[in-house]
Amino acid sequence: MRTLIVDDERLARNELKRLLEPFHKIEIVGEASNAEEALVLIDDLQPELLFLDIQMPGKNGFELLTSIEGKAPEVIFTTAYDEYAIKAFEFNALDYLLKPIDGERLKDAIARVEENQSAPEETAVANERSEKILGEQDQVFVKDGEKCWFVKLGKIRLFESMGNYVRLHFDDQKPLVLKSLNSLEDRLDPNTYFRANRKHIINLQWIEKIEPWFSGGLLVTLQGGDRIEISRRQAIRFKELMSL
Structure with a gap:
């Protein structure tokens, strides 16, 4: 070599x-x-x-x-x-x-x-596997320290950027994975997972309530109580995506 x-x-x-x-x-x-x-x-x-x-x-x-x-x-x-x-x-x-x-x-x-x-x-x-677009029926392996999960992607309601890591929110678990939010966004099915703002990707299936927010943005409440702001620019895309 x-x-x-x-x-x-x-x-x-x-x-x-x-x-x-x-x-x-x-x-x-x-x-x-x-x-x-x-x-x-x-x-x-x-x-x-x-x-x-x-x-x-x-x-x-x-x-x-x-x-x-x-x-x-x-x-x-x-x-x-x-x-x-x-x-x-x-x-x-x-x-x-x-x-x-x-x-x-x-x-x-x-x-x-x-x-x-x-x-x-x-x-x-x-x-090839790493380039596959992942949907809610796909299962993913998650490891954080000594804990491991094999979780169906549809159960993950929220991806939250934490510097060089992303925190996954599912059930009552919040493990960290060494990934960027941008790289995850590239692999997630855009019909199910939506980039709400610089720090969050939400699972559209978990939205419970939507409210108008400051400066033309939106505030969504997910099942489980997470409240995530959709930025003004992303709110325009969100309305286009979710409208008839």
Whole structure:
């Protein structure tokens, strides 16, 4: 696998190269000390895998990834800081290695790379599944900490944005999932789920009462008592959607 190492510390790059020597499937085709160098090498060398530091002079590792044109390589982050872990996996990182890099953890990361490469058919099926539009009869798996649910989507009355997470409201449960509200909106059937405002998507089947609200908006009350404002702009779409 054609591999590029991106790290502003020369000693860290040398140590990683030493640790990677036993892994014959990893072919190191280049190294860069900052994002600008890395972007040129990515364009020229077309690596399949990046070992990427996060904190670097100029653009950080996340900014580097958003600057890549076309298909980005697979990524394993290498950093001395653990506070970026959640954000790293928002970028679909294969792994997140803390410095100093442990040999066994690196071995696990390489195994994950090989698994990812050896299962193109499974990946294609997963991608197809992830693009499917979900309706109220679909069931979804939800995990929050140690608790898990397999819930029919029609039971979820409200999706509420909480920063990088979305809170799901069903029955008396309110678990958090690591998704953006925008990405969920793209997958939900628009005939059932409506984007009420910047923070909320409501299940139209759960609306109990609708009232006029300030500045041309609407206030809906859902079964169970949730009261959600529909913004003025979305109220226009809502009336078009719900009218005869």
